[in-house]
Amino acid sequence: MPLPQSAELFFGLRLTDEQKEYANSCHDNLFTGCKARSGSGKTTIAVGVGKLLNMPVHYIFPTVEEKALGFSTGDIRAKESKYLTPLKDALIEIGEEPFRAIVGMNPFKKEDEEEPEIKTKKNKYKKKNPVELKDGDPWVHAYSHNYMRGGNIKDSVVIIDEAQNLTKRELRKILTRIHDSCHVILIGDPNQVDIDPKTSGFVTYIDHYSTESYAKVCELTKNFRGRLSAHAEAI
Numbered sequence: 639m640p641l642p643q644s645a646e647l648f649f650g651l652r653l654t655d656e657q658k659e660y661a662n663s664c665h666d667n668l669f670t671g672c673k674a675r676s677g678s679g680k681t682t683i684a685v686g687v688g689k690l691l692n693m694p695v696h697y698i699f700p701t702v703e704e705k706a707l708g709f710s711t712g713d714i715r716a717k718e719s720k721y722l723t724p725l726k727d728a729l730i731e732i733g734e735e736p737f738r739a740i741v742g743m744n745p746f747k748k749e750d751e752e753e754p755e756i757k758t759k760k761n762k763y764k765k766k767n768p769v770e771l772k773d774g775d776p777w778v779h780a781y782s783h784n785y786m787r788g789g790n791i792k793d794s795v796v797i798i799d800e801a802q803n804l805t806k807r808e809l810r811k812i813l814t815r816i817h818d819s820c821h822v823i824l825i826g827d828p829n830q831v832d833i834d835p836k837t838s839g840f841v842t843y844i845d846h847y848s849t850e851s852y853a854k855v856c857e858l859t860k861n862f863r864g865r866l867s868a869h870a871e872a873i
Contacts, residue, residue, distance in 0.1 A: 656857065678861060696781075
């Protein structure tokens with residue numbers, strides 16, 4: 639069923655018709671593809687839907703400076719933290735504190751990395767969401783696609799952000815690890831590709847899923863940051 643009709647029920651945000659269609663698809667469908675302009679609210683709405691569904695959120699992003707990542711200081715978490723600004727902004731927009739909402743470790747950890755604590759119900763299995771999220775529990779796993787090989791994602795909202803900067807091979811690696819118990823939200827702006835445009839797999843995968851009964855493709859065309867930002871996109 640779609641989200642409640644009242645705009646005030648979506649964290650106080652007044653959604654446009656485009657945004658409502660997108661939010662409802664994220665809530666109801668297995669796969670939502672979204673071609674979106676900068677400042678369109680795409681990440682905020684996706685994260686907000688994850689919160690309303692009371693499911694763990696996997697926020698996955700590309701690292702366009704991947705070759706330099708290994709030379710930057712700190713552990714994996716510190717190296718990847720510079721890519722989390724859109725997620726943190728989205729969490730603040732829906733009234734969440736990022737340092738409380740984001741799980742401290744990559745779930746696809748190495749053997750010597752600490753296991754994140756996730757509270758679950760004993761001896762019970764809920765078909766929709768087997769993870770019991772309580773107020774105050776961290777609920778967002780944020781990490782790059784680089785360490786997903788061999789992983790599995792179940793019973794979660796999976797947000798693949800800045801997907802225009804992922805190749806077809808990288809998107810295949812991510813999408814083939816997601817179970818049908820998830821809601822997948824593939825977000826990108828074809829006009830802001832930071833890799834070789836010929837290698838980007840975003841539009842290819844949007845088109846690939848567009849005719850599937852469990853999928854919907856949406857567009858967000860309005861930049862809410864203002865005239866200066868919108869005019870910069872027009873060049």
